[in-house]
Amino acid sequence: MSTSVLARPVRLAAVALAAVATLTACGDLPAPGATPGASSRPSGSSSPSASGASPYVEPGAGDGAPHHNENNAYRRAGEMAPAHAADAEREAARIRPVLKRLWEQRKWNPETVRTALLRLGYEEERVAQDGKRLGGTLTVTGLPSHGEGDGPVTPEESRVALRVHDDACVTAFLQQSNFAVSTHGPYPETGCFQPPYGH
Numbered sequence: 001m002s003t004s005v006l007a008r009p010v011r012l013a014a015v016a017l018a019a020v021a022t023l024t025a026c027g028d029l030p031a032p033g034a035t036p037g038a039s040s041r042p043s044g045s046s047s048p049s050a051s052g053a054s055p056y057v058e059p060g061a062g063d064g065a066p067h068h069n070e071n072n073a074y075r076r077a078g079e080m081a082p083a084h085a086a087d088a089e090r091e092a093a094r095i096r097p098v099l100k101r102l103w104e105q106r107k108w109n110p111e112t113v114r115t116a117l118l119r120l121g122y123e124e125e126r127v128a129q130d131g132k133r134l135g136g137t138l139t140v141t142g143l144p145s146h147g148e149g150d151g152p153v154t155p156e157e158s159r160v161a162l163r164v165h166d167d168a169c170v171t172a173f174l175q176q177s178n179f180a181v182s183t184h185g186p187y188p189e190t191g192c193f194q195p196p197y198g199h
Contacts, residue, residue: 161192
């Protein structure tokens with residue numbers, strides 16, 4: 001084998017290595033007039049993230065995603081006045097034993113739950129087509145449908161919302177596995193019920 005045939009691949013490899021070294025070299029170009037080896041970055045600064053993620057993250061963002069809080073504001077309940085929060089807790093204490101009894105009896109369909117809660121003296125909430133509330137405070141519905149198998153499934157379980165004040169709600173759910181009652185302020189777009197993900 002001649003040396004000229006062997007020299008060509010060696011020269012190509014050397015050119016390729018030089019190109020790779022140039023493209024992957026780290027460090028900054030010195031500013032004009034700077035001494036070789038001196039950094040052009042101000043002291044105390046760090047190098048930018050290699051991930052390309054936004055440098056801005058809202059304070060309190062759960063997973064660190066930029067704009068997490070802003071994007072999920074519709075899923076955060078409003079604040080309750082202290083006196084109204086106490087009223088909501090009082091109503092939750094009235095509702096909890098009724099729901100516990102129904103759950104133990106395995107009666108969690110909306111009609112049964114609604115009837116039991118209306119016996120406590122609540123009135124069903126009425127809403128006009130434009131969304132304006134017309135009276136009443138209690139809403140009992142089925143749990144939202146979810147996809148399963150060939151299509152949507154609507155569970156027999158129930159969810160409950162009681163509007164105690166404009167800024168105070170009691171919500172609950174009953175399902176085969178458990179039940180729960182909680183108090184909170186209303187959600188900006190959906191009142192007492194927490195809106196689903198996927199605005």
